[in-house]
Amino acid sequence: MESTPGLSGFRRLGGELHCGEVPLEELARRYGTPLYVYDLALVGENVRRFRTAFSGVPFTLAYSVKANGNLSVLNRLASLGTGADIVSAGELHRCLQAGIRPRDIYFAGVGKRPEEVERALEAGIGAFHVESAHELEVLAKVAEEKDLRAPLAIRVNPDIHSPTFHEYTRTGHAASKFGVPASEALELYRRANEHEHLAVRGVDVHIGSQIMDPDPYMEAWRTVRGLLRLLRDEGMKLEYVDLGGGFGVGYRGEPGLDLDFLAEALVPQVQAEGLELILEPGRSVVGEAGVLVVQVLHVKRSGGTVFVVADGGMTELLRPSHYGGFHAVEPVVKRDHRPVEPVDLVGPICESGDFLARDRELAVPEPGELLAVRTAGAYGFSMASNYNARRRPAEVVVDGTRVHLARPRESYSDLVRGETLPDW
Template sequence: KWIRSRVALFRDAFSEVDPVIAYSVKANGNLSLLRELSDLGCGADITSGGELFRARSAGIEGMKIVFAGVGKSEDEIEFALDEGIYAFNVESHSELQRINLVAERKGVTARFGVRVNPGVIASTPHEYTATGHSDTKFGVPWEEAQELYRWALEQESLDPVGIDVHIGSQIAEIEPYIAALTRVLKLASDLSGEGVPLEYVDIGGGFGIDDGQVAALDIDALAREIVPRVMDSGLQLILEPGRALVADGGALLTKVEYVKTNAQKVFVIMDSGMSELIRPSHYGGYHEIEPAGPIAGRMDAVVDIVGPVCETGDFFAIGRSMPLPEEG
């Protein structure tokens, strides 16, 4: 129910431009969840051959899939062409050359857009989740992107059809989206003047949700700024929400193996850890944690909630105040 309401929120907010909602599979690739999103008419934003396989297995049409990511292998490119994806969002000249070679070898035409790095800094909870500034590995610098389209026009196996931007995750402000979109739409207009009429503009995802640390992005307010600009461009809008669709659509249920106390701390040791949910360990991602079983007595214990992996960084929360659960 929650997922359906979130899909409806995006559809309603952007209804004037009938957006393609390409769910970001990296947020959660559970097949049951992907089938639900497929039934709701969503497409997929993928970053690997494995994600493509899962999306197609869940019934998502190839022509609703866009393929991003900086490290596409030849096998993955060939698989994507075989599955008839909507477009590759290309992140470098070398990648575009590789796509061209694979498409040429197969005797097909590869549709693509360039993922432009717009040089826009968005405020995100961690430096690792900001992807729109110039010193990240993502995208092509916006001042160099035009040359890729010009080169592609000389290749028989490439069809430039779109332009893409993605500036980060858990973004709560509208302004960075407007700044990034303004830059790529200017580029799209310039390309049209050079005889490269594009079909789509993909503004990525990263739409912030209320996770206890970051306030939710106002999707309706965002749409009020984005929709008129997209309508003026005449391009198809693609959105790539990930956790914004599914964050509250499920939970990780894990067992308390031990409660361990030393001179300084209380550790709640779970049977799952960073191997199941890496976000807290990787970049301090915050998740609400609630006991699902009996309480050991104390309602305001301060604990470290950790996993079984032999790494000090294997944790879900450090110094979290919560009811102390019983073992088992």
């Protein structure tokens, strides 16, 4: 049997699913389950896809760290020379540890604390992506106190209703908390341009996540271009346009967003404006490059449903229960003579909303068998939690035949680290 048709990476050889040259079963035996496995070669391939598509303009890939902040993944990206899109000082710390150049780091997010701004400013990041008038004031104040100049772009909200699979993954409409309406952005740019401790560098926009259609990006670009021209008319010098991330991947094996098609429309226009293009992909760099391997604990039938109870669930991979995210599921080792039935793959967590897949036609596995939850490299471990006092899983990276335990499974002492009892 092939692995899920259309999904790249993780080939099936002799009935066994492999990451690179390594059988997943061997990794599960060595490191236990639930287990995240990432294919670094595929991460590199995805970076190259972006670079090839957008080679017609000066281009920076600012990888969105929130998708997967594992240090080994970030370090591979650093060695490929990518930058980063971050949303916290914690993500900044990870990037610096992994060797990403500070000047290629862009700091977005609606709620940056002054101390986070200070850290990023001292690190010498590429720019702050400012999301409100008050944030601009805070940035100016911190920069003044440090006697530094804070580089920035305003994150513009283009009021686009981007078609994503769930309302939680839409960010570009006027009623979302993100960004500043284009009509207000002009005034913020004026203020920033006049301030001696602020340096305007570009314009930023991010319209949502898991977008399959290039059109909303072009719509966002047109809004940005209109603003750019107004800013240039006022004598402001802009270096870059950042069109954010959100490029969709095919969770069901269908093709993801067509980057070449988008680039064909976008590149000549960005080129004509003489700008550098920054994109902030997360999911499309690491999504297909990761799987979550879980072990089946029990199979039970109740109320007409077949429940396959695995040792991993919403604490390891929140996407299905949080916003209905779909992940293909397949056996790690293909076995014959299993009846195919609709099943619910659920975890051991004490929540009815704890599931990895619902109503899925699956060869009903037996306890002890391993299942691979595909396309789990993005927003998998990075959204994992300790709910139910569960230890977060191990993460392994693979490159061809090479294997590295990038993060061990948490220990029981990790679960209580730093906690103390009152002395009264």
